[in-house]
Amino acid sequence: MKTFALLTSLAATALAQNVFVNLPEGPNIAAGSDVIVQVTRPNSLTGSREIAVAIGIQPCYNGRCLPAESTLGTVLYNGPYTPQIHEWSGLPYENFTVTVPTDLAKGTAIVGVAHATLIGAANWAFLEVVNATATVV
Numbered sequence: 001m002k003t004f005a006l007l008t009s010l011a012a013t014a015l016a017q018n019v020f021v022n023l024p025e026g027p028n029i030a031a032g033s034d035v036i037v038q039v040t041r042p043n044s045l046t047g048s049r050e051i052a053v054a055i056g057i058q059p060c061y062n063g064r065c066l067p068a069e070s071t072l073g074t075v076l077y078n079g080p081y082t083p084q085i086h087e088w089s090g091l092p093y094e095n096f097t098v099t100v101p102t103d104l105a106k107g108t109a110i111v112g113v114a115h116a117t118l119i120g121a122a123n124w125a126f127l128e129v130v131n132a133t134a135t136v137v
């Protein structure tokens with residue numbers, strides 16, 4: 001029972017770790033340009049320590065997008081994640097400036113973010129993948 005309670009609380013904690021990604025400069029991104037990818041981490045109750053994030057982009061074909069969980073496409077960033085509170089009321093986030101590949105197919109694309117973090121005193125390793133939709137112009 002103790003184990004079950006522990007797992008349940010870890011799972012509940014994990015839900016509270018979910019980051020989200022958005023493209024503050026709009027869904028339209030130009031191939032070959034620099035764009036800001038903003039990764040926000042909600043405040044969590046228990047301590048968690050960031051490992052890293054990887055940011056990728058993959059074009060969709062005929063409106064069909066592969067799940068970001070199975071492929072990040074072209075990796076645009078892979079490294080440390082240090083979200084910080086910047087605005088008076090906001091959640092901690094980090095802006096990543098990445099360069100959209102010049103040869104990326106026009107149309108809908110998926111920006112995927114893989115986020116790894118260590119949760120709680122036991123340092124439970126947690127990995128999640130979130131995404132945002134972009135339009136390559």
Ligand SMILES: *[C@@H]1O[C@H](CO)[C@@H](O)[C@H](O)[C@H]1NC(C)=O
Pocket residue numbers: 024025036038086095
């Ligand atoms: C992150 O990017 C957004 C959109 O460009 C901008 O409004 C905000 O000030 C940036 N934050 C930081 C800390 O640079």
Ligand SMILES: *[C@@H]1O[C@H](CO)[C@@H](O)[C@H](O)[C@H]1NC(C)=O
Pocket residue numbers: 065066067068069110130131132
């Ligand atoms: C993007 O994330 C949403 C919400 O988790 C999910 O429903 C959707 O399948 C994801 N899309 C891709 C292409 O991974």
